[in-house]
Amino acid sequence: MGRERFRTGVEAASSRYVELADWGALIAHLAADPELGSDRHGAGDRRPRVALAPSLAHAQPDLVAGFTDAGFEVAVPDGDDPAAEVADVPLAVVRAELAVAETGSVLVSEHALGDRVVTMLCRRLVQVVDADTIVDRLEGAADWLREHGGQPGFASLMTGPSRTADIERSLTIGVQGPDEVDVVVLTTPSGGADEA
Amino acid sequence: MRTFEERYRTALDDPDVRAGLTAFQRGWRESRDAAIAELEAAEGRSFDELRQELAAIKDDVIANGDRYLDQFTANAEAAGAEVTRVATPGEANEQITRICHDAGATLMVKGKSMVSEEIGLNHHLEAAGITPVETDLGEWILQLAGETPSHLVMPAIHKRKERIAELFERVLDREFPPDDIDRMVKAARTELRERFLASGVGLSGTNALVAEGGSVMLVCNEGNNRMSVALPPVHIVTAGIEKMVPTYADAMKQVRLLARSATAQPITVYTNFVTGPRPGQRQHILLLDNGRTAMAEDPDVAAALRCIRCGACANVCPPYGVVGGHAFGHVYTGAIGLVNTAYHHGIEAAAGPQSLCVSCGACATVCPTDIPLPMQILEVRSKVVDAGAPTPAGRATQLAIAAFGQRWLFDLGIRAAGVVTTPLRSDGVTRVPRWLAERPGVREHVGWRTPPALPVRPARDHLKKGKLDEPSRLAAQPLAGRTVQLFLQCLSDRVAPDIPIAAAKLLRAAGADVRLPRAQHCCGLPAFDAGEQDAARTMVRQTIATLEGVDDVVTPASSCLAMLEHEAPHLLRDDLDDLERAQQLAGRTYDLISYLTTGPGRLPAGALDNGDRTPVTVHRFCQSSTTLQRRDSVERFLRDVAGVEVVPLPEAEVCCGFGGSTSIRSPELSAGVLDRKLGCVDGTDVAILITDNPGCVLHLRGGIHASGRQVEVLHLAEYLARRLPGADATPGGASA
Known part of the structure; x- marks a missing residue:
């Protein structure tokens, strides 16, 4: 029930909602996306660059290999100038701590600069969340925040692609943040957080 | 800042302001009402219950400010932030300039910060050789245009897209078709991206300070706030001390009402909780008083500190729809500005705009923290009078009220005026x-x-x-x-x-x-x-x-x-x-x-049905809805008891613009509000307009006569008396 409500909120916020079994299925799903495929980029079987949040890539090193094997060029911005490494990267993947059914939001924790630039500078952002972390209400996210309160951190409830209505209240999608957001719910995540 | 009179005249002379804001207010009202109705259904609680809950949280903070500030400070410092309390705008500006100089920064990217507007930060920085760049789209547009925000949430809402396109063409030296808003937005992205990456300091405002975790809550839709926080090596937070909430759960209650009240969204795209700096970054949190403690100690206005800066009070304010935020307020616009300006910028700054409030009470009905704005405005107005900041119009009003207080004098004067104007009297x-x-x-x-x-x-x-x-x-x-x-x-x-x-x-x-x-x-x-x-x-x-x-x-x-x-x-x-x-x-x-x-005179259905079926429409006296909590009782009474067809009047509950002395002190404003009302009347195509308050009757009647419209305006009593057995249905009695 929470998942249905979550889906409604996600779609109301102009994101795509997808349910997949696990990370492997996610990589296959993105590899099969014609928007990201060879037709569009016209370079044989090459797929675009994908940025992985450093915290995610470090927790699940197999993801780098998985995306690479699927033809993606993987960027993990953990160098001295992470922003330069992923400026305008077409695709990025982050893992959310939890999801909120009430608003269709995901809670992403991104403390290091490398993690932050991934969600800020990409054009299309894939937010991945485990099905069993969906909470009904915003208070569920408050619980997570309280558990982490007082420790340095940057946690964001994200709900859809960036948008503005500052000109004549006319809605425009895609301002400083991503233009497109996919919310991917993993129903039987294997490995994933357990490996972290 | 220009004088109130100058700002008022400029707004009246700009046809874009009224046209744009009326459309904005109508669109907002519809989508906000739908968003709140959805929330009420989902929560199984009324808007009033939800906002009273939030009000109680904020009242606790107002009453126990120091305790929560200390708790917040300890937690934020534990997370690595440097927290400084500043009393005045001067102190705040000095601190911020010093931080920039210490960091060797000459460029600052700014997320939306009302406090920075309140303290006039940009001027101060520029004088110190630091270039501030606004990164919220609306704020950036205004910075390019050399203007200030006219709305708390939609800073550039007074500007039409044609003017913004012209501005972009001038500044960016390429073509911008006014209908291609997407192109303007993308240009802002490109222009601002390099600033984000190059700036030595990022500054943000605050939506809430969470005491239990030392977090700064920041909401935004564009993503600019996040970038101002995250990318530069120094992050400065500006916050009024009233922004405190005790817990994250309390913050969520604010979230639930904030975006719905601001932009009719269930939640903004980003709701960020920033706790301390990121690795390799410094974070300074400046907590500004600037009159807030004085407000907390004044029972007349303390509740205004509940404000979460959603802008809803401006969005339903009929005078705001005519003159916009530059006239209507100072830095803080809308009804809340009429209250807090006196404390943040002095009683003189608050004096002029007082004459714009029509006391219709609409602001209080949509306020998500249930601030009794109409009463607070009247209290501040009284303080303005007591402070003796008199305008010529103000002195005339004082004299008029003194004379009016003497019943015999008033009686004599009005009888004399009646005699003198006898030859000019016709049709009421x-x-x-x-x-x-x-x-x-x-x-x-x-x-x-x-x-x-x-x-x-x-x-x-x-x-x-x-x-x-x-x-x-x-x-x-x-x-x-x-x-x-x-x-x-x-x-x-x-x-x-x-x-x-x-x-x-x-x-x-x-x-x-x-x-x-x-x-x-x-x-x-x-x-x-x-x-x-x-x-x-x-x-x-x-x-x-x-x-x-x-x-x-x-x-x-x-x-x-x-x-x-x-x-x-x-x-x-x-x-x-x-x-x-x-x-x-x-x-x-x-x-x-x-x-x-509902009283002892309750009449049964059909009691005043004399067979006359001429359709009518009803303007609801604004305070009938806002203060007396009535909805459609006049309409229902006319249908049920008089048996007449009532054509619904769009925006029936919106003020007609009479507003007591407003129509005399600010006639152009009053005329603008009346014009909106009469436009709605035109849409009903009905020849009889009924309302329940004499002030509205005289105002509407005068406006309809002057505009040459053929609509008869009647007080409910006049209309019903015509339907009594044996009544003469022709207009005019004692006044003819």
Whole structure:
């Protein structure tokens, strides 16, 4: 029930909602996306660059290999100038701590600069969340925040692609943040957080 | 900053302002109402319950500010932030400049920060050789245009897309078709991206400070705030000390109401909780007082510190829709600006815009923290008067109110005016001769609204014992054996006598013995409205003494009922005896519609159905909805009891623009609000407009006459009296 409500909120916020079994299925799903495929980029079987949040890539090193094997060029911005490494990267993947059914939001924790630039500078952002972390209400996210309160951190409830209505209240999608957001719910995540 | 008068004139002269803001307000109202209705359904609780819960959280913080500030400070410092409390804008500017200099920064990217506007930060930085760049799209547009925000949430809402396209063409030197908003947005992205990456300091505002975790909550839709926080090596947070909430769960309650009230979204795209700096970054949190402690200590305005800066109060404010935020407020716009400006920028800064409030009460109905804005505005207005910041118009008002307080003087004056204007009187209006009407000083008052006819004899003369005809009798006699004291309302008595006369006929037709307390004068509303609280108290006490007794008191003026029910107890709150008398009077006082629908005079269905089926439409006196909590009772009464077809009036509950002294002190504004109302009337294609308050009747009648429209405006009493058995259905009685 929470998942249905979550889906409604996600779609109301102009994101795509997808349910997949696990990370492997996610990589296959993105590899099969014609928007990201060879037709569009016209370079044989090459797929675009994908940025992985450093915290995610470090927790699940197999993801780098998985995306690479699927033809993606993987960027993990953990160098001295992470922003330069992923400026305008077409695709990025982050893992959310939890999801909120009430608003269709995901809670992403991104403390290091490398993690932050991934969600800020990409054009299309894939937010991945485990099905069993969906909470009904915003208070569920408050619980997570309280558990982490007082420790340095940057946690964001994200709900859809960036948008503005500052000109004549006319809605425009895609301002400083991503233009497109996919919310991917993993129903039987294997490995994933357990490996972290 | 330019004077209020300059800002007011500039806004009136810009046709974009009114057209754009009216459309904005209508669009917002519809989508916000839908978003709130959805929330109420999902939560199974009313908006009132939800906002009172949030208000209680904020009140706790206002009462225990230091405790939460200390808790927040300890937690934020544990997470690596440097927290500094600053008392004044000067101190805040100095601190921020110093931080920039210490970091060797010459470029600052700014997320939206109202506090930075409040302290005039940009000017200060520029003088110190630091370039601030606004990164919120609306704020950036205004920075390019050399303007300031006109709205808390939609800073550039006063600008039409054509003007923004021109601006972009000039600044960026390429083509921008006005309809291609997407192109403008993308240009902002490109232009600002390099600034984000190059700047040495990022500055953000604050939506809430979470005491239990030391987190700064920041909401945004564009993503600019996140980038201002994350990318530069130094992050400065500016926050008013009232931004505190005790817990994350409390913050979520704010989230639930904030975006819905601001932009009708369930939640903004980003709701960020920033706790300390990221690795390799420094974070400075500046907590600004600038009058906030003084507000917390002043019971008249303390609740204004609940404000979460959603802008809803501006979005329903009819005068805001005419002149926009630059005139209506200072840095903080809308109704909240009329209150907090006095504390953040001084009483002089708050003085001018006071004349723009029409006291319609709409702001309080949508405020997500339930701030009693209308009463607070009246309190600040009274402080403005007490501080003696008099404008010429203000002095004239003071004199007028002093004269008005003397019943005999007022009576004499209005009778004399009635005699003098006898040759000019026709169809219920005074036809001002052209040579006079075109003179400056007269023109702006009569050009758009023909003055009412001034009768020689007030209603009280017509209603003397022995002057009354044998009443026509209704079949239903709910008031048989009941005595009703009729409170005429000073305005109707002398300027619209047909209204109380009709009300008396109606009450007698329903069986009442109608009495007229001779000493009655004025309930004190105009004086209270003008900030003259002492004069208001004198009048309200006099009214209470006059109407003392056990009988029902009925008035055809709903505004007097609102005064006696709400403002009078507030004015007399320090005197328990007076307060009790005021409450007793309020308990037995009705306006006509409440008396006939929910009071002892309840009439059965069809009681006033005389077969006349001419359709009508209804303007609801604004305070009927906002203060007296009525919705469609006039419409339902007309349908059920009079059997008439009522064509719904769009924006029926929005103020007509009379606003007591507003229509005299700011006639252009009043004319603008009236114009919006009459545009809605035109849409109904109906020839009879009914309303429940005499002030609205005179205002609408004058505006309709001046514009040449063929719509008859009637007070409910006048309309119903025409439907009594044997009544003469032609207009004009005492005033003809």
